[in-house]
Amino acid sequence: MRLRLIERVPFMLCHAGHRPLNTRGQTVKRLTDIHEAARLDALAQYQQTGALPADALDRLTTLAARLFRVPVAFVSLIDDQRQFFTSRYGLNISGTAREVAFCDHTLAQGDILCVPDTLADSRFRDNPLVHGYPHIRFYAGIPLSTPDGHHIGTVCLTDTQPRTPLTDADRQHLADIAALVMDRMEVHRLEVLRHASQQRLQAISATSPDAIICTDLRRGITFWNPAAAALFGYDEKEMSGQYVAALIPERCQIDYRNELDRLSADEAAISQPRTMQIWGLRRDGQEFPAEVSFSGWREDGERLVGMIIRDVTARHESEARLCELASLDMLTRLASRNAFMHQLGQLTEAGVPYTLLMTDLDGFKEVNDTLGHAAGDALLCHVAEQIRAVCTSAVTAARLGGDEFIILLPGESTEAALIAERLIAAIQTPFRYHDSPIVIGASTGIACYPEHGNDPSAVMSAADLALYRAKASGKGCCVLFLQAFREAEQQRRRFERELEAAVRQQQFVLYYQPRYDVQSGGLIACEALLRWQHPTRGLLLPAEFISMLVKSPLSVTLGEWIIRCALAQDRQWQLCSPLLRVSINLFPRQLTGTGLENVLRESAGGDACFVDLEVDEPQLTILIQDTPARFEAVKKTGASFVIDHYGKSLGAINLLLHGFVSGFKIDKSLTHEIEKSMRVRMLFRAIAALGKSLGISVAAEGVEDAEQQAFVTITQCDIMQGNGLCQPLTAGEFEILLVAEDGRRTHMIP
Template identity: 35%
Template structure:
C-alpha cells in the first residue's frame, strides 16, 4: 500500500488541532509543501535521523551562536511528523518538543528567505506555541532553509534566544545565509558519502533483478561454469571459462586475499560473516585492469562445497562517483577548488603545528566589467584571474574561488608575516596587468585581506572570518590594497554591530543632528552654499562624527529613512536661510545608495522641494563612485530625471577612483568635488598640482563646475584661485558647525530642527 507523506502530515495537524482544542491552530500549523513526497525522499538520501547527527555541522552552529550572540543554534531537519537535530548547541540537558506542528523550522522551510520572529509572544503563529510557553521559553527565532542540490528544502539553520530581538538587520540575515551555505556544503558531502556507503553493497534488490554476471567455482578455485554476462566482463567467450582458475581473472595484487577468503569460507562451510576485500581489480583478456565488485555465496551440493560469485564491472560507477566528487569540490567556471573544499583544507591546516596563512582576494568594481562588457567577458576575466592566482601562489597552496568575484589562497606551513604580505602583494600586482579578451584590454584591480593561524585564529571559520575582516579594511582604503588582520578589526566589527543596534534607538529618540560647512566663491570669499553633514548626539559618547557610525548606518536597514530625513532637514534649513538674505544659496546633501532602492527617489525630492518652497537649483545631491557602481542602471535613470528637474548633481571625492573618467561621459553631473588628498599638497607637490589642473581641464571640457574640498591654508586657497577653481570648502573658511553657529557667522537666521526622525 502506498503512503502519501503530505496526507499523513495533514492528518497529523488535524489531530493536533482537535487535541489542543484551539480554533486558530489552522493558521499556525506549518503547511505541507506541494513537493512533500519528493522532499522526504531527498532527505532520506542523507542517511540522517534523530540518532545519527552530523558532527561536521557542529562548528557551523557554534559559530552561528557566537556570531549572533545567541544562546542556542541548531540545524534542524524536518521529517514527516517530527524534526530532528543534525547539529545543535545550547540545548544540552533540555527536553525539547520536536513535533513538526510546533516547529519554527517547519514554517521556515516554506519560505525562500530568512524567516525572523523578533518576539514570538507577539506573533499570531507562535504566541501559544509549546516552545514559547513551555520550558524552552523561545522568544526570538531566525532561520534560513537548507536545500538539496535539487532545490528541495531539507530543514533550516536557526538561532534562538529567550529574549526578543528587534535589531536583526539585513546584514545579519546575509551572515546567517552565508552560514547556511556552509551547512548545505557539508550536508552535500554527507549525501555523497552516504551514496558511496550504499554503493559498497553491489547487489541490492534492483541489481538482483537485472542481468547479473555469475561465476560458479569449487573450493579449489576452479571455474565450473559462468554465464554470458560474466564472460563479457572479462572479454572472453562463454566457452572459455570452465576449467580456468578464478584467480586468473584477478589482478596479481588481489589474488592472495581472495584465495584466503575462499579458504576461510571452506573451513567455516559458509560465506556468512566474511567480508570481501575492498578495491578488487579484475583482469581482462587483453591485460587491462578494472574495478570489480564481488558478492560471494556458497553452499554444500552433494557433499561438495560450491561457490558462486555475483560480479559487477564498477568502471562506470567509479567514473560517476569521481565526477560527482569533482562537481562537489570544484568551481566549474575556473576549475579551482570551491568553498567547501577550501574549508576542509583549512580545517586540516589549522590543526598542524606549522599553521597556515589565508588570503582572500576580491576584484574591485567587477560589476562594472560584467554590466558594461557582458557576462561572457566577465567569465573570461575570472578564468584569467584564477590562472594568475595559481601562477603566483606556491605549488603547495590551495587556490579557491569562494563565490562571485572573490578568491582565496591557503598557504600551508605559514611563512613569516613579511613573506605572507609579499605573496599577497605579488598576487595584487599580477592582476594589475591588462587582461586581453577578444582583442580588448581590460584593466582590473584587486584588494587582499590576510590572516594567519595560529596567530590570528585557531579554527577554520575564525580564520576565514578574520581574513574577510582584513579584506573589508583593505577595500576601505581604495583599490589595489593589502591589509593583514589585527585584533582591532574584530573590535571594530563588534562596534559596528553595537552601533547597528543603537542606531534604532537613535532614530526613535531623534539623536541625529545636522552640521553645515560653508562653500565659498574663491575669487571674493562670498558664501555660495553649504554641505549638510550628519552627526550623532550620542547620550553616553557625546557628539560622534560620521566615521564612527556611517559604515553601520549606510549598510543597514535604516539608511534610506535617515537619508530622506537629512534631505528634508537640510532643505528646510536652506529655505529659511534663503528667505533671510542668503540668495542665491545652494544646499549640498549626500545620498545613501539605499535611497535609490527605497520609495520613488524622484518623487521624494520633488515633494521635499515643494514642501519647503525651494527651487530645484537650490539643491545639490552628492554621489560617490561606490553608489554609482553598486546600482549602476538604477542610479543613472534616477539621476537623469533629477537633473532634468533642475537639481544639481555633484560627484564627490573625484580623482580617487578608477571609474571616474567613464562616469563623466555617462552621468548627468553638474559639479566635480576635488578630493582633499590632492588639495592638501598642491602648493608644494608638482604631481598633485598636475592632478588638480587635469581635473579642472576635464571639468571645463564637460561644462562642469568645481569645488575643492579640504582647504586649510591661504596657500592652498591662493593656488586654487590661480588655476581658476570656482569654489572651495574647508577649515580655512569654517569647520562644520551647527545651524545656529552657521547663522551667526554669516548673519542669517537659524531655525529649530524641523522634524524629529522617527
C-alpha cells in the first residue's frame, strides 16, 4: 500500500501544475541534473577567480609523481563537456573530452578509483586514452571536493604499465595530496572574492575561520575579528592601535616590511592582492607557519592595509611528511639529501662511474638580509629550475641544505666543466622577485668516481674541496678536483689541531712594538703583538696562523689572555712611566660575544682609560651594523676604540661618525707608497687632516725610514710606529728601552 501511495505522488503533482515524472528513472535524472547544475556552479566559483600562481599546484603534482613513482600526475577540473588539466607532470596535453575521461568515473564514484590494469577492465579497455596517448594502463584518481561537498575535479596518477592496487597507506597519501590541492584552491578563491569587494570585509569577518586584520599604517590596527583573537591570543581591545609587526618573528620582519612598503609606495598595489608565506607569533611566544593575503585601499584619503591570515600548520606538516616520503626537498622539489646519498651509494656499490657537480651560491646571505627570507626561498626555487633546464643529462639533483646544490651526472663526464659553466651562467642571469631584480653568482666544484674517491663520502669531500678552491679563486667559476687539494686540506686540519693545542697549552707570547709621539719623538705607548712559540717550527708570526684563528671560537679565549697579559704588563710599566698606553688588537668574536667589558675592568683595575682597542676597518664596518650596542658598552670601561688599517679599503669614512671611535691608524700600505706617488701623498694628507678636524687621534703605521718619518711629521699625525723606528720587542727588551727613555727624559729636564 505504501509503495502505491509513493508512486501516485508524481501523478498528483502533475495535476497541481508540475512537470509529470511518472517513472523512477526520470526522478533520478531530475535529481542528477539538479546536482550537476550545483556542481557546475561550484566549479564556476573557482574558475572565475582566475588562475592560481604558476607553481601553486605544480609543486603538488610533482610531489604526487615522486611519492607514487609514476610518470604522470595531474590535477583536473571537469565541466559539462571537458576535463581541463590545471596542473600536470609528465603530460603533454591540456585536456580531454569528458566522455572519455577516466576522471568522470572518479567523480561518479565519489571516492578513490583505482584501475590496476585498464585492459582488464571492461569500462576502459576500448578507451582511446588507453590505445593512444597517454597510453594509460594504470589509473588512480580521487575527487576534489569543495567545502559544500561538490566534486569539481580530481587528482590523478597514471602509468603506461599495469601496477598493483593502491594500499591503504597509498590511499591515505593520495587523500592528503587532494586535501592540500583543495586547500590551496579554496584559499585562492576566498582571497580573490574578499579582495574584490572590500566593503564586505566586516560582514564576512565575524564568521570567517581566518584571522582578518585591518591596519592604518600610522595609527595601527583598526579592525580585529574573532578568528584573529583565537589565532594570536589577544582580544580586539588589546590590539586596537597596536602594530601587526609585533605578531611577526624577528627573522620575518624584512619580508613583512617589504610588503608594507610595496602597499604604501605603489598605487597599483591596491588592485594587486598578494599572498606570502610567513611565520606568526602567538601571545605565548609560540611560532606557527602562516599564509597572509595582503591588500590595500584608500579610505578618507588614508592608505589602509587588510590582511587575511590562515594558520597552515596542518598543511605544512602534511606536505613536509609527504615530501619526506617522496624523498624530496620541500622547498625546491629536488631530491632530498638522504635520497641523493642513497642513490649515490647504490651506484658506488655497483661500481658505476659518475660525476658530481657541487654548486654553492655567491651572495645568497645578502639577498636574505636585504629582501627577506621569502625572496631567498624564491631564489632557491629559481636556481632549482635552472638546474633542471641546464643539467638535462643529470641522473638526479639535490639541495644539500642552505644554498648548496649537487648534481649527479652519469659516467666520468667529459662535458662536466662545460655543463658547470652553463649552469653558472644561467644562475647569474638576473632574476626578478616581484619588482626587485636579483643578481647572484655561483661557484662549482667537480669530482668523479672512482678517480677522486672510492666511496660516496670521499667523492663528496673531493667535490667540496674543489668548490672551496672555486670560491677562493674569485667565485663565479668551476674547478676540477686535484689530489693536491686533499693534501693541503689534511695539512690545514693538522695545523688547526696544533693551534687548538697551542691555545690550551698557552704556547703564545706577546711582543711589544713602541709607539712614538710624532712631535716630540718620545715613547708614549706600545702595541701588544701576538707570536706563537711553536714546539717544532719555532716562533711564528701572525700571518701564518691568524686567518685560521679568527674563525675559531678559541679566539675569544686567546683574546682574553692577551688582554690580561698586556694590561698587567702595562700597569707594571706605569710605575716608571705613568702615562704609557697599550694597544690591543681585538678578534671579531670578542665583540659579538659578551664578557669583554668584565675582562677589561678586572685587568685594568677598574678603569681601562689607558687602553686602545684596535679593530680592522673592514671588520668594524660589519660589526657596527650587527652589534652597535656592544661598542657603547665596552667604551663605558674607559677603553678607546681605534680603527686599524684605515684607508686599506673603501667606504669606511662613515665609521668616523660614531662617537666611540677615538682614533685611527693609517694603513702601512699608504705609508710605504708616499715616496713613490704624489696621489698617495695627497690622500695621506687628506686622511690625516680629516682626523685632526674631527678631533680624533691619527697614527701612522709602517714607518720604515727617515723620509717617511719626515712626511708623517709634516702631516701632523699624532703617533707613529714601524720597524724603521723600532722592531717589536720582548717584554724584557721593551722594559730596557722604557727605562732608557725615562732616563733620557730625566736628563733633558733642567
